[in-house]
Amino acid sequence: MGKVIGIMSFKGGVGKTTAAINLAAALYRLGRSALIIDGNFLSPNLHLYLGLLRPEKTLKDVLQKGIAPENAIYEHACGIHILPCEFYKSVNFEKFHKMVLSLKEKYDFVILDSGPSYTEEIIAVLISSDELLFVATPDYPSLASTVKARKLAKFKGLPIRGVVVNRRKKKRFELKNSDIEKTIGIGVLCEIPDDNSILKSVKKFSPVVWKYRRSKSSRAFMKLAKVFFQG
Ligand code: ADP
Numbered sequence: 477m478g479k480v481i482g483i484m485s486f487k488g489g490v491g492k493t494t495a496a497i498n499l500a501a502a503l504y505r506l507g508r509s510a511l512i513i514d515g516n517f518l519s520p521n522l523h524l525y526l527g528l529l530r531p532e533k534t535l536k537d538v539l540q541k542g543i544a545p546e547n548a549i550y551e552h553a554c555g556i557h558i559l560p561c562e563f564y565k566s567v568n569f570e571k572f573h574k575m576v577l578s579l580k581e582k583y584d585f586v587i588l589d590s591g592p593s594y595t596e597e598i599i600a601v602l603i604s605s606d607e608l609l610f611v612a613t614p615d616y617p618s619l620a621s622t623v624k625a626r627k628l629a630k631f632k633g634l635p636i637r638g639v640v641v642n643r644r645k646k647k648r649f650e651l652k653n654s655d656i657e658k659t660i661g662i663g664v665l666c667e668i669p670d671d672n673s674i675l676k677s678v679k680k681f682s683p684v685v686w687k688y689r690r691s692k693s694s695r696a697f698m699k700l701a702k703v704f705f706q707g
């Protein structure tokens with residue numbers, strides 16, 4: 477039985493999709509199977525990062541038309557599997573949850589990417605996750621959104637593994653990890669540097685941990701994956 481990790485923050489552009497892709501690919505490098513599901517139902521874009529420009533079948537076909545999830549799952553050259561989504565307004569939470577439970581039996585890790593909005597859509601990801609991983613950038617707007625996410629997660633009684641501080645530039649104007657931890661009451665698991673290798677890897681429709689293994693961000697994602705690898 478695998479583990480379902482929900483990647484969350486109530487803010488766009490902080491690196492949720494980047495973290496989902498690279499955590500999955502890093503776990504694969506460590507010898508674990510990993511599937512990413514696009515849970516950003518209102519503005520899905522996971523597939524675009526991985527070169528799957530027009531997926532023939534998506535999560536919507538699985539939940540609405542009842543096709544087998546396997547028929548909408550694609551394998552990336554780096555070894556990870558993805559279940560893409562197209563714009564999908566009223567996701568049936570229970571059906572989504574059931575599908576995730578069935579996929580959990582087939583993978584070591586199922587990673588749920590999520591949308592940036594504090595809307596009903598997030599419930600599908602929340603009820604289907606075994607634990608959450610927050611992603612934040614070291615600034616106040618991102619921190620404030622993470623506080624909101626933490627409140628909702630606590631309300632739902634979901635364990636939170638920690639926070640990934642992304643796009644760290646090591647500038648004095650950035651929030652320190654100690655401030656972040658104090659404000660949200662959750663530990664910082666790792667820092668991912670602001671790194672052009674990530675942008676270069678996007679151009680190659682690939683995870684940075686696969687295309688630029690020696691880059692700083694790749695090493696940081698491998699460190700993050702080891703936390704989950706160890707259980
Ligand atoms: P979200 O899913 O939270 O909206 P994304 O993962 O789509 O955020 O990231 C937003 C943009 O920032 C993308 O262009 C991505 O390539 C870029 N990005 C994410 N993390 C980093 C980083 N550590 N260094 C450089 N660029 C990054």
Ligand code: MG
Pocket residue numbers: 492493494516521589590
């Ligand atoms: Mg995203």
